[in-house]
Amino acid sequence: MVRSDARENRARILTAAREAFAEDGATSMNQVAQRAGVGAGTLYRNFPTREALVLAVYQDEVSRIVGTAPALLADLAPLEALRRWTTELVEAMRRKHGLGDALSPGAHQAINEQTYGPVVSTIDSMLAAGKADGSIRADADAGDFLQLTGALWRAAPGPDDRSPRMLALILDGLRAR
Template sequence: MVRSDARENRARIVAAAREAFAEDGGVSMNRVAQRAGVGAGTLYRNFPTREALVLAVYQEEMTRITGTVPDLLARMPPLEALRRWTTDLVEAMRRKHGLGDALSAGAHQAITEQSYGPVIAALTQLLDAGKEDGTIREDADPGDFLQLTGALWRAASTPEDRAPRMLALVLDGLRTHR
């Protein structure tokens, strides 16, 4: 069983790393430890490599994003919830790819494998809600949607962020046209 202070240290490290990576993807591990208010030993005990820390930050981000679906669906119509959720996912993907140099090919693969199931489950909830209220086509598939929107993170990093316009086209294709 992990002690509560060890859990708190780990959470502080991940939070500090998330903020530090957002500011500068090349921030040092020592700087992350300082921001978290822990010693280097505590940092390396929890995350023996930079890659392990980056993976933890990304995994926490994916858990947060996939967990927002019920709240979004409670507050807005399914298509709007899907648009907001996808925009959040695109931002997370941009951040992950911004840290690409810090991750090996194996780490990228691990991220994909760990996040695919929860992302597909979240998309299924969103699409099913739209199918249920009649606003999303019955043949809408979460895997297809994810593949189509995979290009959005690249479009979002262009000088004229094309991602919102592209997402609008994808969402329009999902609509039932009565």
Template sequence: MVRADARENRARILEVARQALAEDGGTSMNQIAQRAGVGPGTLYRNYPTREALVLAVYQLDLDRLIDAVPAYLESHPPVEALRGWTTELVDAMRRKHGLGDALSPGLHQSITERSYGPVIGAITRLLDAGKAAGAIRPDADPRDFLQLTGALWRAAALPEDRSQPMLDLILDGLTAGTGRRTP
């Protein structure tokens, strides 16, 4: 069983690392330990490599995102739940790609593989709620939706953030009509 102070140290390290790496992907492990108020030994005992720390930071974001789906569905109509959750997904994708120097190609691939299934599951749950309510087209596919969100995080990084207008277009397409269109 992990002691309470050890859990608090891990949580503080992850939050500090999340912020520090988002600001500067080159932030050193020692700088993160210092900002978290722990010794380097504590940091390295919990996260023996930089990649382990970066992966834990991303996993924290992913877990929070996946865990937020029920709350969105409880507090918003299905399309608005999808909108709010997707905005958070875009922010998480932007943070992941903003880590830049902190992500090796292998770690980037590992993160993608690790996150794909849970993210598709969350999108499926949101789309299914909308389909059940008659608010989202029955042919909406979570894989297609995830592909489209890739353009949203890039649009959010532009000098004029275009992610919300683009999300409006995507959602309009998901809510238009009742089924597959024929040419």
């Protein structure tokens, strides 16, 4: 069993790393440790390499995003819940791609393998809710939706961000007629 202080240190490290990487993808491990208020030994015990830390940050982020789906579905119509959820996923994937140079191809593959199942399952639950209430077409497929939305996180963010318009087109295509 993991001690509570060890869990808290790990959580602080992940939070500090997420914030630091969002500001500067080149943030060093020592900078993360300082920001988290832990020693280098504590950081390296939890995350022996920078790549392990980056992987953990994204796994944690995807788990958090996946965990928001039930509340969104409880509060919003399925298409709106899917729009908000996808927007959050797009932001997370943009951050991941921003660190692309720091990760090996194997690390990218590990992220994809570990997050694909939970993400597709979440999308499937949102599509199922829309199919059940008649707002989403019966042939909508979670894998297809995820593949289409891959273009969203490759769209340039900022004032000319095309991703909201692109997502609106994708969601319009899901509507039951």
